[in-house]
Amino acid sequence: MTPSPDPSSSSSLADAVERVAPAVLNVSTRRATGTGLAWRDGVVVTSARLVWRTREVSLLAADGEPLPAEMAGVDPSTDLAVLRVTGATALPAARVASDAPHPRVGDAVFAVARDPSGLLHASFGRLGAVGGAWRTWQGGAVDQLLRLDGGLYPGMEGAPVANAAGEVLGVGSSAFSRHHGVVVPASTVERVVDELLAHGRVAQGYLGIAAQPAQARLGEERVEGLLLTSVAEDGPAARAGLLVGDIIVRAGDEPATALDRLRARLQVGSSLALTVVRGGQSLTLALEVGERPEPPERGERRGWHGGGCRP
Structure with missing residues (x-):
């Protein structure tokens, strides 16, 4: 973020920072340090990338006191993690x-962080x-682009991003863009916190495919669809008989012309009929939507609007 160009507002902005500061904590692991936000009493939200696959996490409160904490859950798809x-x-x-x-x-907005010494930034x-x-490249549903x-x-x-009144808009993340920070909005944070506290994870539908928009010829007609560029071994799509080169043209009773619309239909454990074009012929295959497996590594940075080609 860049410095505010309006020095006349410095006093009011300082007051706004002070309103946010008591809820801001330092979050440190063996590999990195970042920021957490007291979202509820006893519940801290931070970046999933910061604590992903980390057993030891330390918290430092505004008064300089270390706090014991345990991991409640991580959702890499929205770059959110919850600590108790x-x-x-x-x-x-x-x-x-x-x-x-x-x-x-x-x-005007600002982010507030706390370093391992307790100093506020x-x-x-x-x-x-x-x-x-919109949806992140890992399929996470985000209520609003900020x-x-x-x-x-x-x-x-994981730092809170607030408006000029000192009200938190959401949690800052650099996981979804190479050049810009993105704010995961408060409504999304609230939903993910509820799911992580209840289940320890956010279940996402999974087919095990990579796809891109394409056209297919079906008889004399050209139809829009999604061309399968890879099919995960033993994933739901592979078990149902889908092949690389198939073009999905319908998912249930809806056209399959956009990845976001296809993802929106993926409910874990539900049955889904996919109509595909293969070799100029149409066939319908039934599959059971699986749950997206955890990624093997910490998420790499991708464009907020781009990835997500792997439902």
């Missing part, structure tokens, strides 16, 4: 922004893009 504070210490929860007014392009900038619901006009500084993974 196991001691009796009460943490002031974040003040989350209300639905109105809605964020706008150009709104802030970075000021603007919202560079605001849009509707893109910063720059990246996040080191140590700000």
Whole structure:
């Protein structure tokens, strides 16, 4: 994020930072350090990339006291992780922004982080893009696009991003763009926190394919669909008989012309009929939607709008 160009607002921004600061914690592992946010009493949200496959996590509160914590769950698809504070210490929860007014392009925002020494850091900038619901390259459902006009500084993974009133818009992440920080909005954080506290994971539908938009010839007609460029061995699609080169043209009773629409139909454990074009002929194959397996490595950085070609 870039420095605020409006020095006349420095006093009010300092007050806004102070409103957020009590809920900001340092999160450190053996490999990295970042930031966490007290989302509820005893519940801390941070970046999944920071704590992914890490057994030992330490928290440092605003008063400089270390806090014992245990992992409640990780969702790499939204770059969110939840930690439970196991001691009796009460943490002031974040003040989350209300639905109105809605964020706008150009709104002043800031991220707040805490380093391993307890020192508070802030970075000021603007919202560079605001849009509707979208999906990450790992298939995570995000309720609203909130893109910063720059990246996040080191140590700000998992930092709260707030508006000029000191209300938290969401959690900062650099997992979805090479050049810009993205804010996982508060509504998405709330939903993921609920699922991680209840189940330890966010279940996502999985077919085991990579696909891209394509056209297929069916008799004298050209139809739009999704060309399978790879099929995971022993995944749901492979077990149902789908092959590389097949073009999916329908998923159930809907056209399969966009990956996002296909993903939206993937409910773990449900049956799904896929109509494919193979060698100019149409056939329908039934499969049972699986659950996406955990990635073998920490997620690499991808474009927020691009990946996600692997339902």
